[in-house]
Amino acid sequence: MQMIFYGSVKTDMCLYIEGILIFVQYVEREKFIECDDMEESLLYKMMDFIEENSIKRAKDRNNFHGEDNVFHVSDLVYCRRKQMLMRENPEMSAKVSVQPAVFNGIVFEIGLRQYMQDYFDTTEYIPRFSYKGKKKVGKYTVVGEADVALLKEGSSGLKVDTIIDIKNRVMSNKWKDYYVLQLLFYKWMFNAEHILLWCFSSSASHKEWEISDENSIDDDFVINLIEHPRQPMWDWECKYCKFTKGCPYINGGKNGRE
Numbered sequence: 001m002q003m004i005f006y007g008s009v010k011t012d013m014c015l016y017i018e019g020i021l022i023f024v025q026y027v028e029r030e031k032f033i034e035c036d037d038m039e040e041s042l043l044y045k046m047m048d049f050i051e052e053n054s055i056k057r058a059k060d061r062n063n064f065h066g067e068d069n070v071f072h073v074s075d076l077v078y079c080r081r082k083q084m085l086m087r088e089n090p091e092m093s094a095k096v097s098v099q100p101a102v103f104n105g106i107v108f109e110i111g112l113r114q115y116m117q118d119y120f121d122t123t124e125y126i127p128r129f130s131y132k133g134k135k136k137v138g139k140y141t142v143v144g145e146a147d148v149a150l151l152k153e154g155s156s157g158l159k160v161d162t163i164i165d166i167k168n169r170v171m172s173n174k175w176k177d178y179y180v181l182q183l184l185f186y187k188w189m190f191n192a193e194h195i196l197l198w199c200f201s202s203s204a205s206h207k208e209w210e211i212s213d214e215n216s217i218d219d220d221f222v223i224n225l226i227e228h229p230r231q232p233m234w235d236w237e238c239k240y241c242k243f244t245k246g247c248p249y250i251n252g253g254k255n256g257r258e
């Protein structure tokens with residue numbers, strides 16, 4: 001009985017493998033035909049649609065923090081000139097969002113959110129994505145949007161327990177200061193117990209980092225940053241900037257500080 005069973009499986013397997021080989025040979029012979037008019041391709045049309053939606057979202061974001069004394073966290077952790085120009089040119093920001101590296105990062109994050117939702121539904125946390133916050137500091141208001149906030153039921157209702165910032169790249173010394181400053185802003189804004197950075201990499205292992213308790217920023221630090229913008233904020237920033245043409249601060253480093 002056993003022999004017949006194995007014989008039967010082997011025969012099926014042989015036919016299956018033969019089928020695959022015939023298919024592979026067929027594909028090799030025909031090869032892929034590259035679309036010669038990309039603008040007519042379905043992919044191009046979809047990316048166009050995504051770009052239009054990104055413009056709309058960029059305009060919505062501008063409405064969210066468009067007043068004079070309102071600053072977004074990203075205004076304070078990046079070059080101020082670049083941020084202002086991005087805000088004035090939502091079309092430009094949208095173009096950045098469909099660039100392959102940025103677009104892939106956005107798509108990755110959307111997929112990850114689904115996994116996070118499923119996972120945190122099994123825990124005591126209540127996950128919130130693109131979690132908006134607002135904090136008054138002197139005559140200014142700072143607004144921000146954390147990637148993920150994990151809420152927990154406390155004695156006085158729901159409270160932000162953990163903020164998670166997601167980066168689709170490895171932690172490196174180059175980006176470290178910027179990551180830390182961004183996380184410290186969230187700590188200052190949301191007063192969360194834990195501030196985590198999750199770094200995902202396609203070539204290395206995924207890692208979690210936590211901002212330790214002794215690190216923090218205060219109102220004076222934030223006001224100082226608002227009133228004395230750095231342009232650029234980081235040494236590496238001009239290299240990736242779309243507004244280098246005619247910029248008086250380009251590669252200015254510390255000299256770019258007003």
Ligand code: SF4
Nearest residue numbers: 079232238241247249
């Ligand atoms: S070129 Fe540099 S300084 Fe000028 S806007 Fe861009 S990042 Fe800022």
